[in-house]
Amino acid sequence: MKINTLKLLLLFLILPLTISARTSYVIADISTHEVAIDYRFKGQYVTISLIYDGESDIILAITGPELGYKIWKKEKRYGIWLNGQSYIIPKAKSYFSIAATKNIYEITDIKTLRKYNLDFNYEDYKAKEEYSPIIFESFRQEFTKYRQKLKLYPTQPELIEKTSNNNLLRTKLFLPEHTISGTYKLDVYAFRNGKMLSQTSSHFTVKKHGLYARVEFLSVQKTLQYSLISIIIALAAGATAGFIFRKDKS
Amino acid sequence: MEVLQIYLPIAGININILTLISIGIAIGMLSGMFGLGGGIFLVPILIAIGVPPQAAVAASTNQMTAASFSGFLAYSRRGRVDYKLGALMLFGGVLGAFAGMQTFEYLYDSGIIDIFVALSLFILLLVVGTTTARDSIRSLYFKYKNIEKPKFEHSSWMHKLNLPYQQNFISCRNTLSIFSPIIVGFTGGYMVSLMGIGGSLVMLPAMIYIMRISNAFIPGTTHFQIIFTTIVSTILHSVSSHNLDIILSTILIAGTSFGVQIGAKIGSKFQPENYRLLLAFLMFTLCIAVAYDLFIRPSSIYMVEYMR
Numbered sequence: 001m002k003i004n005t006l007k008l009l010l011l012f013l014i015l016p017l018t019i020s021a022r023t024s025y026v027i028a029d030i031s032t033h034e035v036a037i038d039y040r041f042k043g044q045y046v047t048i049s050l051i052y053d054g055e056s057d058i059i060l061a062i063t064g065p066e067l068g069y070k071i072w073k074k075e076k077r078y079g080i081w082l083n084g085q086s087y088i089i090p091k092a093k094s095y096f097s098i099a100a101t102k103n104i105y106e107i108t109d110i111k112t113l114r115k116y117n118l119d120f121n122y123e124d125y126k127a128k129e130e131y132s133p134i135i136f137e138s139f140r141q142e143f144t145k146y147r148q149k150l151k152l153y154p155t156q157p158e159l160i161e162k163t164s165n166n167n168l169l170r171t172k173l174f175l176p177e178h179t180i181s182g183t184y185k186l187d188v189y190a191f192r193n194g195k196m197l198s199q200t201s202s203h204f205t206v207k208k209h210g211l212y213a214r215v216e217f218l219s220v221q222k223t224l225q226y227s228l229i230s231i232i233i234a235l236a237a238g239a240t241a242g243f244i245f246r247k248d249k250s
Numbered sequence: 251m252e253v254l255q256i257y258l259p260i261a262g263i264n265i266n267i268l269t270l271i272s273i274g275i276a277i278g279m280l281s282g283m284f285g286l287g288g289g290i291f292l293v294p295i296l297i298a299i300g301v302p303p304q305a306a307v308a309a310s311t312n313q314m315t316a317a318s319f320s321g322f323l324a325y326s327r328r329g330r331v332d333y334k335l336g337a338l339m340l341f342g343g344v345l346g347a348f349a350g351m352q353t354f355e356y357l358y359d360s361g362i363i364d365i366f367v368a369l370s371l372f373i374l375l376l377v378v379g380t381t382t383a384r385d386s387i388r389s390l391y392f393k394y395k396n397i398e399k400p401k402f403e404h405s406s407w408m409h410k411l412n413l414p415y416q417q418n419f420i421s422c423r424n425t426l427s428i429f430s431p432i433i434v435g436f437t438g439g440y441m442v443s444l445m446g447i448g449g450s451l452v453m454l455p456a457m458i459y460i461m462r463i464s465n466a467f468i469p470g471t472t473h474f475q476i477i478f479t480t481i482v483s484t485i486l487h488s489v490s491s492h493n494l495d496i497i498l499s500t501i502l503i504a505g506t507s508f509g510v511q512i513g514a515k516i517g518s519k520f521q522p523e524n525y526r527l528l529l530a531f532l533m534f535t536l537c538i539a540v541a542y543d544l545f546i547r548p549s550s551i552y553m554v555e556y557m558r
Contacts (some may be wrong), residue, residue, distance in 0.1 A: 005374070006280065037257065037259070038257070039256050039257055039497075040255070040256075040257065040265040041257040041264065042255055042257065043264075062283070062350070067556045067557070068557035069555070069556050069557065070361070070554070070555055070556075070557055071552060071553070071554050072361045072552065072553040072555075073551060073552055073553075074548060074552070074553065075545070075551075079528075079545060080365065080369065080544050080545065081365075081543075081544060081545070081547065081548060081551075082362065082365050083361040083362055083364075083365060083553065086361055088557075089401030094556070113486075128556060137550070142550070142552035142554065143552075143554055145552075146551075146554040167509060174491075177257065177262070177263060177264045178262055178263070180262075184491065185417040190346050208259060212257070212259045214313065215260070215496055215497065216257045216259055217259075219259075219260055219492050219494065219496070220492055223489040224485065224489060225487065225490045226488055226494070226496065227484050227485040227487075227488035227494060228485075228495055230312050230484060230499055230500075231312070231481050231484055231490070232304065232494050233316075233487075233496070233499075233500050233503065234313070234315035234316040234484075234499070234503055235315065235316070235319050237316045237320075237503045237504065237505070237506075238315065238316040238317065238318070238320040238322075238323070239320070239323065239505045241316070241320040241506075241507035241508070241510055241511060242319070242323035242324060242505060243322045244511060
């Protein structure tokens with residue numbers, strides 16, 4: 001992390017000398033390239049530091065791995081709330097967060113925002129089933145609300161703050177406890193007068209560590225071994241309790 | 251308190267470790283007092299604190315292995331386990347566990363697993379809660395009036411059916427068809443896999459009223475059978491749906507192991523009819539909570555789940 005900050009400082013000193021004032025540029029640095037999930041994990045902030053030309057409007061987005069989802073709608077039948085209609089989204093963002101120097105709709109037009117997947121109010125995914133647009137829209141809204149509730153999808157963009165120096169920006173984005181393991185992509189865009197002039201990408205990984213990595217591996221790859229360990233723990237605990245109980249009786 | 255938070259890797263939530271241990275102790279106490287596996291209380295409690303239903307069912311089956319093994323050891327030392335009867339129940343139980351798992355997957359894919367489990371729990375809690383409350387109030391009435399409780403001879407339709415392959419069992423005065431314990435065991439195993447409950451709520455009355463097994467042998471033999479059906483169910487849940495959270499079940503087991511002993515001590519100090527009324531009260535409370543979810547409009551009529 002220290003090396004990253006040093007690199008960023010060096011770039012900060014060199015870049016303004018090599019790039020003319022009119023050129024748009026943006027360079028990003030992430031506070032960590034690996035978010036570790038262990039027993040203490042309850043979400044983590046990722047700090048993104050940016051060096052830019054001092055004039056552009058910046059939008060950045062973090063996109064998590066894609067997942068398949070199934071959404072059910074409950075319906076009241078015979079007086080009981082049952083699951084009725086459902087639809088499957090084969091691929092959708094498991095995590096998405098966005099930050100900008102100002103209102104993203106003031107930075108550029110919707111068409112451009114959608115082109116770069118930056119319009120958080122619009123997601124281009126398809127459902128497996130074919131429903132009428134009205135029904136699909138209600139399902140879509142609920143799917144977005146579900147991820148917003150788990151802090152996996154934004155309700156509004158975070159603010160990218162200017163630091164004391166005009167060329168340095170900083171923002172913090174939150175990865176909640178429901179974040180899944182995988183590679184997360186950071187895309188940073190510099191706009192001027194509504195046009196995208198510069199773009200940079202980076203990535204970081206979210207992965208389970210130590211015992212948790214082992215648990216994840218065993219639970220998916222070595223299921224029989226994993227269940228046998230669980231059973232041995234249960235039998236050992238039961239036997240210990242039985243032993244203490246006997247000791248107590250005698 | 252923040253240091254006591256623990257992340258559950260398969261359930262995917264962060265939870266206070268003391269909450270889980272307390273739940274384990276409470277469920278263990280109920281197991282020790284009433285001779286139940288505790289799954290009927292554990293599954294809805296885990297769901298209420300945010301554990302996904304599939305992970306709650308899988309953890310519950312694993313937790314029941316510990317409780318049943320502990321109970322089995324205590325009864326086997328006193329020679330109160332009918333192994334022949336238990337083996338037949340186990341045979342039925344293993345078949346039931348496989349059938350229950352198939353049903354679980356079918357209902358899960360159809361999106362009605364939670365409704366099915368909730369509706370089954372509601373009916374089961376209502377029927378068993380009413381029976382327990384009635385028996386307990388009746389016993390207390392005779393005790394209060396200081397008169398001897400009349401003995402009822404329960405008719406057994408399984409005896410009347412005259413099923414083939416009649417056998418003698420040390421726990422039963424009359425001969426019994428080998429199919430009777432297989433059917434009862436099957437029901438228990440089916441419920442373990444499908445609902446994450448040990449099935450003792452169904453197996454205990456079936457052994458008393460239908461098979462007419464001696465009261466002294468019932469808990470030990472039931473525990474003996476439940477150990478194996480929960481083991482089979484744990485393996486099935488782990489292999490087929492990858493929902494077993496070893497961290498969650500281990501913490502619960504640690505709490506249960508202590509709770510069982512505390513519960514057994516409390517149970518031995520009080521008359522059964524007194525705490526059976528408490529059990530009935532707990533069942534009705536749970537029944538109302540389950541009914542609320544079934545019949546009252548939920549806050550969101552949509553349910554989202556990700557596909558592994």
